[in-house]
Amino acid sequence: MIKKILKAILKYPLMMINRIYIFIYYKLVKNNRDYKEIDLEGNGNIIVLSPHVDDETIGLGGTIIRHSKMGSKMTLVYLTDGSGSTSDKSKDETIEERRQEGILVKESYGFDHLYFLDQVDGNLDSNNEELIERLKEIISNKKPDAIFSPFLIDGNKDHIETTKVLSKVLEDLDMDFDNIYLYEVNNLIHPRLVNVTSRLDDDIYKEKKDKYKIFKSQWAMGFGIYDLMDRTRAINYKYKGSIEVFVKLGQRELRHAIKSFKNNSFDPEDFKQISSEFTFMQGVFKNKNTKDKFNRIMMKLLEK
Numbered sequence: 001m002i003k004k005i006l007k008a009i010l011k012y013p014l015m016m017i018n019r020i021y022i023f024i025y026y027k028l029v030k031n032n033r034d035y036k037e038i039d040l041e042g043n044g045n046i047i048v049l050s051p052h053v054d055d056e057t058i059g060l061g062g063t064i065i066r067h068s069k070m071g072s073k074m075t076l077v078y079l080t081d082g083s084g085s086t087s088d089k090s091k092d093e094t095i096e097e098r099r100q101e102g103i104l105v106k107e108s109y110g111f112d113h114l115y116f117l118d119q120v121d122g123n124l125d126s127n128n129e130e131l132i133e134r135l136k137e138i139i140s141n142k143k144p145d146a147i148f149s150p151f152l153i154d155g156n157k158d159h160i161e162t163t164k165v166l167s168k169v170l171e172d173l174d175m176d177f178d179n180i181y182l183y184e185v186n187n188l189i190h191p192r193l194v195n196v197t198s199r200l201d202d203d204i205y206k207e208k209k210d211k212y213k214i215f216k217s218q219w220a221m222g223f224g225i226y227d228l229m230d231r232t233r234a235i236n237y238k239y240k241g242s243i244e245v246f247v248k249l250g251q252r253e254l255r256h257a258i259k260s261f262k263n264n265s266f267d268p269e270d271f272k273q274i275s276s277e278f279t280f281m282q283g284v285f286k287n288k289n290t291k292d293k294f295n296r297i298m299m300k301l302l303e304k
Contacts (some may be wrong), residue, residue, distance in 0.1 A: 007278065010026070018280045020279055022228060031191035035237075038165055038198045038246070040066055043146035043179060045073040047139065048111075049166060051124065051150060051158040053082055053102040058226050059183035060148055061109075061208040062200035063244050068110045075113040075142050077103050079088045079162050084121030086220040099215045104214045113142070124157065126164035136169045146179040151247060152257055155271035155283065166222050170251045175225050178250040181302040187283060188229065189245055190295045191236055193302065196246040200230065205242040221275025229274075257268040260297050 046067055050056040056064065056076060067074055082092050082098025098117060105113040117134055125131070148165050150159035163182065170177050181196060182189075194290030200208065209229075212223040230242040237243055249257070252290070270290050 011277065014281075018225070018277055019228065019232075021281065021284070022232045023235065024194050026191075026232050026234075029153050029191050029236065031236050032194050033115075035195050035197055038063060038066075038181075040072070043072070045143065047075045047142055047143045047144040047147045049077050049079065049135075049147065049149040049162050049295055051079050051156070051162045052085075052121065053078055053098045053105065054212075054218055054221070055150065055159070055185050057158055057208065057211045058107065058223070059150065059185050060181075060198070060244050060246075061211050062204045062230070062242065063148075063198040064109050065204050065207050066198065066200075073142075074109070074111045075115070075138070075144070076102075076106055076109075076111045077117065077138060078114045078241070079117045079119050079131075079165075080121040080122055080124055081116070081118045082217075085217055087217060094217065101214055101217060104223075105211070108211060108214060122158065124161040124165075126161045126168060128165075131165055132168055132172065135165060136172060139169055139175075140173065144179075144251075146181060147177070147182045148183055148246075150185050151182040151187070151189055152261060152266075153189070153269050153271075153291060153298070155183055155273040156186060157184055157268050160268050162255070164258055167251065169253050171255065176251060179248070179253060180250065180254055181246040181248050183244070183246055184229075187271055187277060187291070189247060191245075193295065193298055194245040195246050195302065196248045197237060198244040198246070199234075199237075200242040200244065202241060203231070204238050208242075220275070222248075222278070225274060225277050225280055247298070247302070249302065253304075257298060257301050260301065261294060263294070264297065266294060 048056050083094045083095050085094055087094045149163045234243045270287045272282040272286040274280050
């Protein structure tokens with residue numbers, strides 16, 4: 001009860017603080033001058049790797065809508081079973097609820113194919129040989145032009161392991177794959193690292209925002225914070241709409257980044273996940289010096 005009262009009291013002051021901070025941040029921070037707008041026509045066959053149901057919408061919902069309108073072939077892969085979601089339901093009920101939401105995501109966006117890999121939520125392991133083989137089969141069969149996966153600087157282990165397993169799959173397939181797009185989920189990608197943007201006009205933005213209604217099980221999430229990030233980020237690119245951002249790199253660069261992060265003891269638990277207005281500032285500032293260190297490592301890798 002006390003927690004609810006405090007949240008009610010702090011909600012609007014926090015919203016104001018968040019908006020002032022993110023406006024100043026994007027107004028002042030320098031972006032990557034060499035960024036490009038995403039190539040939709042050249043990437044007509046895409047695979048989206050989503051650790052959890054809703055990550056795909058948070059990170060690139062507008063871009064998926066744009067691909068759909070272009071008539072792209074689209075495959076969605078959910079890696080975990082959703083059992084770790086905050087819920088008052090049983091584990092089995094939660095898993096089924098999340099699966100049904102994933103099916104709604106497929107239908108809503110118009111994905112051609114949907115896969116559930118059903119790894120235990122919170123325990124995704126990129127060393128799992130069965131997982132590697134299953135994803136290898138999907139990528140081999142679909143032969144994508146582009147693959148989307150979470151960015152490596154993130155506060156959720158499953159997000160990091162998703163991208164690590166992708167790297168292992170591509171290495172096993174001996175694919176010199178250049179079109180990997182790492183997307184933002186619950187930690188801001190530093191603008192200096194962003195080398196690809198996706199501009200969302202008002203109609204696309206509203207359509208993406210409407211997709212959040214699918215995730216009724218995620219009552220503990222505050223999806224409005226992601227709207228704020230998309231809209232305010234556009235200031236940095238002098239665009240009046242909203243913007244999603246990506247770090248595009250090839251398999252070799254991804255492998256080097258993962259190795260460098262490991263050598264520098266990267267741990268997603270060092271960071272706070274941004275999941276609502278109440279966690280935004282914590283997500284920005286918790287272990288900021290550590291996050292800046294890994295941002296610098298990534299910058300050096302991308303500059304080579």
